[in-house]
Amino acid sequence: MFDKEKIAQVKKATDNWNDTVIAKTIAKFPERKPEFKTSSDIEIKRVYTPADVEDMDYERDLSYPGEYPYTRGVQPTMYRGKSWTMRQYAGFATAEESNKRYKYLLEQGQTGLSVAFDLPTQIGYDSDHPLSEGEVGKVGVAIDSLKDMEVLFDGIPLDKVSTSMTINAPASVLLAMYIAVAEKQGVTPEKLSGTIQNDILKEYIARGTYIFPVEPSMRLITNIFEYCSKNVPKWNTISISGYHIREAGSSAAQEVAFTLADGIAYVEAAIKAGLDVDEFAPRLSFFFNAHNDLLEEVAKFRAARRLWAKIMKDRFKAKSTKSMMLRFHTQTGGSTLTAQQPDNNIVRVAIQTLAAVLGGTQSLHTNSKDEALALPTEDSVRIALRTQQIVENESGVTETIDPLAGSYYVENLTNNIENMASEYIRKIDELGGAARAIEKGYVQQEIQDSAYRYQMEIEKGERVIVGMNKFKVEEAAPKGLLRVDPIVGELQARKLADLRSTRDNAKVDAALEALKKAAQGEENLMPFILDAVRVYGTLGEICGVLREVFGEYQQTVIL
Amino acid sequence: MDIKAGLLNGDKRACARLISLIENEDAQAVELLKELYSMTGNARVIGITGPPGAGKSTVTDKLAKLLRKRNKKVGIIAVDPTSPFTGGAILGDRVRMSDLNTDPGVFIRSMGTRGALGGLSKAANAAVKVLDIFGMDYIFIETVGVGQSEVDIVKLADTVVMVMVPGLGDDIQAIKAGIMEIGDVFAVNKSDRDGAERTATEIEVMLDFNRGAAYRPPVVNIIAKDNNNIDKLMEAIDDHYEYMQNSGNYKIRKRNSLKTEIIDIFKYNVVKSIEQKSENTNIIDQLVELALDKSIDPYTAALRLLKELRSTES
Amino acid sequence: MDRPIRVVVAKPGLDGHDRGAKVVARALRDAGMEVIYTGLRQTPEQIVETAIQEDADVVAMSILSGAHNHLFPKVVKLLNEKGADDILIVGGGVIPEDDIPGLIEAGIAAIFTPGTPTSVTIDFIKNNLKRN
């Protein structure tokens, strides 16, 4: 793209500038630090010039929005056509309570729902299980049976909203409940749109709500791919997530690497299960983080898109362009937000929102300023949502597509992150793929090393976190935090007792027995789970049967 | 806390505290062990060794569960490396044994190597005695698992289980040297993976070199995480024990290990006395200085230390 | 004291947030302590048994999922029932300030919330052991 001679000239001129002007300046006024680095440990130069992107080929490396390799975005018009989906992750206490919050958010202009479940639900225990004690409804909504799900979506037309559900190990059960609620609303499955997270590998790596061992978990996932491709075609069957990997402490490059490595594992599993790549790959979606290092983050999103496109095309020989497009949801970085001077978090989230939008996200959750204190209050969620709306309507960054393309720095960083991620993926391939690398603890070790380094940088003052290790003030204890009433546990237990005495238990037993048989065999489990859900088999009962057949995952702890 | 009474009455806190006292080289602990030594010798001691991540903890967990079903009490000592720089350690083997935690018939203790080489901690030997006195029927010792030089386990265990996995590749060559002597039973774990048969064959081939021996260690393919063939492994362990008893080798092994133990304790005491003595007299430093300017050689210096020690003892 | 301090770092309940617990575990190790890390999803009973068998000087628990008022006091109670009242108990995680007095009342010696340098935790442990 660049004239060779011109580049040589630029290189010479840059050297010259460094040797003369800069050398003199630095001698008098040293720079702030001996080295400047991104989160991924990429050294940042003083300035970037065309020489730093000398090998760039516009058509090959960037091309146009909506065109392979999608570096510039997956849609041809991006936000000029339509804004990203504003989707705040929410849910707590009972289905009734969460239903109210969803209606409030929809009234405020939110365009999609995102359901947070409590930990017992995510780990496949009913609210009255001994291990659920003290946890019911605490960090998400408690769902035990179809009854709760009916209440959760009461008055919300499921053919009109798209719903994202953060559910992994028991994803098939919650998807089945969603389909069953829709049926009751008179909405057929092919009209449903939304996403289940359904990404078990990152649960093992970073998020912790696993239930079953690797192989049966992969089976459940490919069962969903297959079932949805035939019956719920608009559903995103998985959200391959780097968000949690980053929050567990990884760098930006590691986030891309480990997420795409997981993606590769899912594609391989589905192909092995006999599916055609172009049948399921268009429904794969991704989920990334947006941290404060604005330009590195933008580069990260662009690198991820380009790398995935190449992987799908070259490694998996996908033919449909839809299979090559990396569509993703973004959430701002919770771990960058501080308990100290929480108002400062609004500013951080604004920067991160910009990063996500400049990086071409398809949907976005912005964290609230009380992130490090408790679940967000309604007021703080509103500010977070307004932040998105301000960026959308007032900042101007949505008016043209991928506006940072062509920045020598951003393009160079995009290349760097892509290369680092490819290198990691090569290493993971060598270890036998993502599942094996996780079992060996390799991925966790890399992340924890980054997390520990980050913490030590803060403690040594090498990394400034405003309000936390610098610019501190005395503060009073924060007031008005959201609290979940511990009574929720009792309420849910009572509802369960009620359900168990009113439903047709013979039908439930039969459905669970059929599920067990199927689980022991090789069939697709989705229809069996749907049957069990419809007759009000509980989440805990269904997962209990699967636990019995599949066993439980044992975590690899590496420190 | 009355440790002796507690230990004899099945109080886990007392047992745990005594092991700590031993680790911390507390004189009280030695006195207690002297007193109760005659009560040892009832437990079967099984060493579990093998490369890092081979599944040693998982195997131990599963064997312990099997023995619990047979109503045997099980003690477990799991050793992890201590950092030579900070003296700190992460002791993580328990994670694999979480649901044994609350079983009243199980006692699990993690230990840092605290400077010991050879795959165990210095206190491991005494800790085994404590668990033995505490009434455990079986005691498992999981070694550090760094591969080479995990030789100490032989001195401590009646049977050493070497846990291997498929796909070790060149590692198997590296471990080979030590393997022949150490392993009484070979477990090829992770046999759900490709290459398990090959690994088993490789081990058999190595064992062939020792064809003439009266005892040939069996090779058992297992899948520890699925509890697969664990009973077979236990059977092999039992067979080895029986062979040792019947052949008289058990006595020989015991005799040898007691000999090294006594010598070890002796060495330890000698060194400690000299160090103690040197605290006042600086004798060691003086000898070092003399050796430095060549007015004395290290051999003579050592002899002089010994003399010094004798003179104070008489 | 020249023997290493033994600390059980535990994650009670269903909470999967382990970044903080692992960072703290590593920092304690680098401060020369022997750290027994339990892994996720521990019941109070399991934590107490671990602390006893390991003869821990300290039980350090981490909860970020809001179940602290239920789980922390339960561990203290069980430890006391077993006579293990010479163990220092500390906690950390996302814990509202309003809850801290109650937890201290229940027998948790200190609660460390987000933003606390690990050096503060280390110093606290070194200075507040219940036995030497």
Ligand code: B12
């Ligand atoms: C990172 C993070 C995650 C990561 C966790 C990755 C991991 N492997 O740990 C991911 C993205 C997976 C995640 C998921 C969830 N999260 Co989260 N998460 C956070 C976040 C942003 C930061 C926590 C963190 O790691 N900080 C960095 C570490 C180093 O700090 P730390 O843990 O606070 O530890 C320090 C101190 O607290 C203390 N400390 C902590 N533990 C201990 C232990 C001891 C013994 C000692 C002495 C000290 C100590 O010392 C440490 C050093 O300073 C917090 C909000 C926040 N900013 O705090 C929310 C937060 C904890 N998460 C929350 C929720 C709700 C969830 C989910 C349950 C959501 C859902 N419904 O699905 C899920 C499920 C997680 C699960 N399985 O349990 C809520 C909890 C709400 C509450 N308690 O009321 C929070 C507060 C966010 C919010 N405001 O909504 N999360």
Ligand SMILES: Nc1nc2c(ncn2[C@@H]2O[C@H](COP(=O)(O)OP(=O)(O)OP(=O)(O)O)[C@@H](O)[C@H]2O)c(=O)[nH]1
């Ligand atoms: N595929 C497979 N994995 C297993 C099997 N047994 C154990 N594992 C896994 O191997 C990993 C290591 O197991 P551990 O029992 O911790 O191994 P270890 O030898 O004790 O490890 P260190 O003490 O760290 O040296 C874990 O992720 C186990 O789940 C098995 O039979 N098959």
Ligand SMILES: [Mg+2]
């Ligand atoms: Mg182990």
